[in-house]
Amino acid sequence: MVRGLLSLFVLGHSIKLLVAQGTECSGYQAKNVVVTDSSLVAELTLAGEKCNAFGEDITNLKLTVEYQTDTRLHVLIEDVGLNVFQVQEQVIPRPKSEGATSASSLLEFSYTEKPFSFKVTRKSTGDILFDTSDVPLIFESQYVRLRTKLPQNANLYGLGEHSDDFRLPLSNYTRTLWNAESPFIPEKANLYGSHPVYFDHRGGSGTHGVFLLSSSGMDINISQTDSGQQYLEYNTIGGVLDLYFLAGPEPAAVSKQYAEVVGLPAMMPYWTLGFHQCKYGWSDINVVNEVVANYSVAKIPLEAMWGDIDYMHDHKDFTTDPDKFPLDKMRALVDGLHKNNQRYIMILDPGIHNTDASYPTYTRGAEKDVYLKAADGSFYRGRQWPGEVVWPDWFSPNTQEWWTDEIARFFDPATGIDVDGLWNDMNEASSFCADTTCFDGAASRRSLPSGHHPHYHQKAQPVSHNKRADGGDKKGLPNRNLFTPPYEIHNHRGALSASTLWTNITNSDSTTQYDTHNVYGTMMAHATRSALLSRRPKLRPFVLTRSTFAGAGRAAAHWFGDNGSTWWDYRASIRQMLAFASLHTMPMVGSDVCGFNKIATEKMCARWALLGAFQPFYRNHADISAPAQEFYRWPLVADAAKKAIDARYRLLDYIYTAMYLQTVTANKIKGGLVVQPMWFLYPDNKNTYGIQTQWFLGDAVLVSPVVDDDSSSVLFYLPEGEVFYDFWTFEKVVGTGLTQRDEVGWTDIPVHIRGSTIVPMRTESGMTTAEVRGKNFTIVVAPGKDGKARGMLYLDDGESLDVGDKKSEISFTWDGKAFKAEGTFGYETDVVVESVVILGGEDGPKTRTGPWELKEGFGF
Ligand SMILES: *[C@@H]1O[C@H](CO)[C@@H](O)[C@H](O)[C@H]1NC(C)=O
Ligand SMILES: *[C@@H]1O[C@H](CO)[C@@H](O)[C@H](O)[C@H]1NC(C)=O
Ligand SMILES: *[C@@H]1O[C@H](CO)[C@@H](O)[C@H](O)[C@H]1NC(C)=O
Ligand SMILES: *[C@@H]1O[C@H](CO)[C@@H](O)[C@H](O)[C@H]1NC(C)=O
Ligand SMILES: *[C@@H]1O[C@H](CO)[C@@H](O)[C@H](O)[C@H]1NC(C)=O
Ligand SMILES: CC(=O)N[C@H]1CO[C@H](CO)[C@@H](O)[C@@H]1O
Numbered sequence: 001m002v003r004g005l006l007s008l009f010v011l012g013h014s015i016k017l018l019v020a021q022g023t024e025c026s027g028y029q030a031k032n033v034v035v036t037d038s039s040l041v042a043e044l045t046l047a048g049e050k051c052n053a054f055g056e057d058i059t060n061l062k063l064t065v066e067y068q069t070d071t072r073l074h075v076l077i078e079d080v081g082l083n084v085f086q087v088q089e090q091v092i093p094r095p096k097s098e099g100a101t102s103a104s105s106l107l108e109f110s111y112t113e114k115p116f117s118f119k120v121t122r123k124s125t126g127d128i129l130f131d132t133s134d135v136p137l138i139f140e141s142q143y144v145r146l147r148t149k150l151p152q153n154a155n156l157y158g159l160g161e162h163s164d165d166f167r168l169p170l171s172n173y174t175r176t177l178w179n180a181e182s183p184f185i186p187e188k189a190n191l192y193g194s195h196p197v198y199f200d201h202r203g204g205s206g207t208h209g210v211f212l213l214s215s216s217g218m219d220i221n222i223s224q225t226d227s228g229q230q231y232l233e234y235n236t237i238g239g240v241l242d243l244y245f246l247a248g249p250e251p252a253a254v255s256k257q258y259a260e261v262v263g264l265p266a267m268m269p270y271w272t273l274g275f276h277q278c279k280y281g282w283s284d285i286n287v288v289n290e291v292v293a294n295y296s297v298a299k300i301p302l303e304a305m306w307g308d309i310d311y312m313h314d315h316k317d318f319t320t321d322p323d324k325f326p327l328d329k330m331r332a333l334v335d336g337l338h339k340n341n342q343r344y345i346m347i348l349d350p351g352i353h354n355t356d357a358s359y360p361t362y363t364r365g366a367e368k369d370v371y372l373k374a375a376d377g378s379f380y381r382g383r384q385w386p387g388e389v390v391w392p393d394w395f396s397p398n399t400q401e402w403w404t405d406e407i408a409r410f411f412d413p414a415t416g417i418d419v420d421g422l423w424n425d426m427n428e429a430s431s432f433c434a435d436t437t438c439f440d441g442a443a444s445r446r447s448l449p450s451g452h453h454p455h456y457h458q459k460a461q462p463v464s465h466n467k468r469a470d471g472g473d474k475k476g477l478p479n480r481n482l483f484t485p486p487y488e489i490h491n492h493r494g495a496l497s498a499s500t501l502w503t504n505i506t507n508s509d510s511t512t513q514y515d516t517h518n519v520y521g522t523m524m525a526h527a528t529r530s531a532l533l534s535r536r537p538k539l540r541p542f543v544l545t546r547s548t549f550a551g552a553g554r555a556a557a558h559w560f561g562d563n564g565s566t567w568w569d570y571r572a573s574i575r576q577m578l579a580f581a582s583l584h585t586m587p588m589v590g591s592d593v594c595g596f597n598k599i600a601t602e603k604m605c606a607r608w609a610l611l612g613a614f615q616p617f618y619r620n621h622a623d624i625s626a627p628a629q630e631f632y633r634w635p636l637v638a639d640a641a642k643k644a645i646d647a648r649y650r651l652l653d654y655i656y657t658a659m660y661l662q663t664v665t666a667n668k669i670k671g672g673l674v675v676q677p678m679w680f681l682y683p684d685n686k687n688t689y690g691i692q693t694q695w696f697l698g699d700a701v702l703v704s705p706v707v708d709d710d711s712s713s714v715l716f717y718l719p720e721g722e723v724f725y726d727f728w729t730f731e732k733v734v735g736t737g738l739t740q741r742d743e744v745g746w747t748d749i750p751v752h753i754r755g756s757t758i759v760p761m762r763t764e765s766g767m768t769t770a771e772v773r774g775k776n777f778t779i780v781v782a783p784g785k786d787g788k789a790r791g792m793l794y795l796d797d798g799e800s801l802d803v804g805d806k807k808s809e810i811s812f813t814w815d816g817k818a819f820k821a822e823g824t825f826g827y828e829t830d831v832v833v834e835s836v837v838i839l840g841g842e843d844g845p846k847t848r849t850g851p852w853e854l855k856e857g858f859g860f
Helices: 002-021 251-262 285-297 327-339 360-367 399-410 513-535 567-583 602-613 635-650 652-663
Strands: 028-035 039-046 060-069 072-079 107-112 117-122 128-131 144-149 155-158 173-177 197-201 207-212 218-224 230-236 241-246 304-307 343-348 381-384 387-390 421-424 543-545 557-559 695-697 701-703 714-718 723-726 732-734 737-741 751-754 757-762 777-782 789-795 808-814 819-825 832-838 846-853
Touching: 039 107, 060 107, 072 107, 072 117, 072 251, 128 207, 155 567, 197 251, 207 251, 241 251, 251 567, 285 304, 285 327, 327 343, 360 399, 399 513, 421 513, 513 543, 567 602, 567 695, 602 635, 635 652, 635 757, 652 757, 652 789, 723 777, 751 757, 751 777, 757 808, 777 789, 777 808, 819 832
Parallel strands: 128 144, 304 343, 343 421, 421 543, 543 557, 757 789, 777 832
Antiparallel strands: 028 039, 039 060, 060 072, 072 241, 107 117, 117 128, 144 230, 155 197, 173 218, 197 207, 207 241, 218 230, 381 387, 695 701, 701 751, 714 737, 723 732, 723 751, 757 777, 789 808, 808 819, 832 846
16 A cells, blocks of 8 residues: 555656656647738647646637837746636736738747747747747646747846856756845845847847746746756746746847836936945944044945834834934935935835734724735734734735825924835745744844755645635636645746745735736836825836846836855846846945955955946945945955046036937837847957956947956957047057956956947046036047947936936947037036047047037037
């Protein structure tokens, strides 16, 4: 008996393995195919027996193919009953078809009837971009598998959030997407966000993108078959196959095409490009005041101060600690900052403390019924910074109103704290609950050592969750095991529900956390943005979020979470920035400068101050357990920071212009991205494909920092024969490939201006961005090999949500002899262009002196 059971179990196991390899599943058959100029619709019916690999096969599917634009092809495979969960429109409003046809499209869809498979081909080259014929499609209640063949040595990027190589490994590699609090940003692990989009770069024949619009937990396996065929395979635990193919063919065009699907990133207020300082563990308000004063004494520009959870009373949102951070002193701090044109930003966590009868935030939320519910209808509870907490259900109809009201009350300029932006942390959502007994357990620490994660060891229990009729409402199939699904994704925190909200709880719109887990943080960021908008309807909001999902850039900026003060993390910040800014269309990103956990050393912090100054979001932040690391703490770091911030602030309008271009669809300038990897600009040059320690800020400024531990040497790449100019000396440099530079000082960072560009710079920087806005411009012309150059300057008031016509879009051209500035000049300013500097002349740079007003075109 026992033996029989055992062999049955072993047999079951090997069937699962065969099934996972796809040899046992028969796939689908396409029938009743209807083709029009712009679309194809077909029925897909299970072609054989159900194989029930990890759940139950769904017999009838519907395929819809739509040529939406000439560069975007949409392929949707969904259940005929429309019960399988699909991401809510409020999370990602679906892009409309713009009337492309199969004839006008750059892409072509073709299919095989049985077993059903499809191919996407680039017409101009005949290149097969996607081909699912290797193994049959599996579409089950709790497991969906789709595999595509890829070329050998493919150049793949994306599928964040991760801290792995920027160009993804091709063997035995799994990208798990399941948002998780991830101290120390471990390698080969799911981190705080989920971005199921990859870029496949095929050198001269073009770049394309593939976006799977799914918030389901998944393992994306990238490897080779036994016969050596390269593949990428989606293994999701639910959802439909909602695929967008983006044709490029230029890499930056793929970024723009992706943004058109998930939403263009929000335009940032000008001041947010200043330097920010934060620390968890500033013990009281006096210390915060001292930090502000010490930056001023050290003459290091400080734009914004941040309040971590220290300011709260017992870590409760919307409270201040009466002894350490009393409200009157907080108000005085913020007043003082504002008088100096500085800013203040505060943290809010999603967990709301629920056991204190005199905590009105909780009570008001309870009255409005905004919290997630447990099986018995009571509020679902867990443990977070304040102790026991409940969590807002961002899909509940009253949640926005409650959150907006709490924000309006607490941050009321007349009676509360007049913040300039908000920070959403712990919103994966992170729970300190390791198991069901946690309500009487002790509070955990924030920074669990990696490896020390709570695992559930609970038996699988089929959970019947179907309180509604078979509605065809895309809200999730009934009768699934939502707690311990049969296919186990490689969540580095352990079980699906470990250290987060239980996946079997139901949201108020009757979807479940099982399907919506990965959008929780993004929903919070959207709610926070809306609250800030109703508080100050005319101003652009600023929200920083830890957890993200595809399209989160519409609402928020992002930092890379709780990294460490190590050279490894310093390097990781570059590849993480490249992925978020250029692929995931979230340009306002950066890591905690000088590192969050552990001890920052003087030399490393000096290098990081320089590196951070050339990344979009520039904030120094450290953990409570880490020693203070403000830039003024060490002379070397202070010098590095002053030099770095001076350069950044002179480039502020150049960066702001790139930010503007990334937030609009216009294709006025090729590129128009805030950060680009080198291969975006040299797509034919194979040497650039793997580079992850250099980047372009905008499309002119190439940054090549020292990256080796405690080193003074750097090996960087300047493409052969291309013209560059040293940013610091304006000296002309012709690229010779890999270039070694030794004795790079601790306050130095190699930066070049790419030939053929024009960079508008302020003549001087200032202690705040407000001061910088009063400085004049000098326009730096960097001619390319052909002697020509072009660039752009965007100007507005820096903060209005809708600037209307009050903006200037000025394009600059240099044809080798004549300089021209033309465009629109709707933004009124007294600031002038003092001079135009033409680099690369026989006897060095030539300066032409103005002044020219920024009221109309000019030239010489
Ligand atoms: C995907 O890769 C992971 C990790 O290597 C592996 O455990 C899992 O079985 C793979 N999934 C499938 C369906 O092969
Ligand atoms: C595949 O990767 C896993 C996890 O990184 C590792 O344990 C395993 O040894 C690797 N297998 C091969 C064949 O390289
Ligand atoms: C500020 O500087 C003063 C004088 O150097 C020093 O005593 C104090 O510890 C510093 N405080 C902080 C918070 O940096
Ligand atoms: C989720 O599953 C756990 C473990 O089976 C169970 O204790 C809990 O009641 C379930 N919650 C809901 C909301 O179904
Ligand atoms: C800008 O240039 C104008 C005209 O040359 C000059 O009057 C003004 O003082 C300059 N502003 C600054 C801040 O240097
Ligand atoms: C500070 C710290 O622990 N950094 C670690 C970040 O994660 C990588 C990869 O797991 C480690 O190598 C670093 O040491």
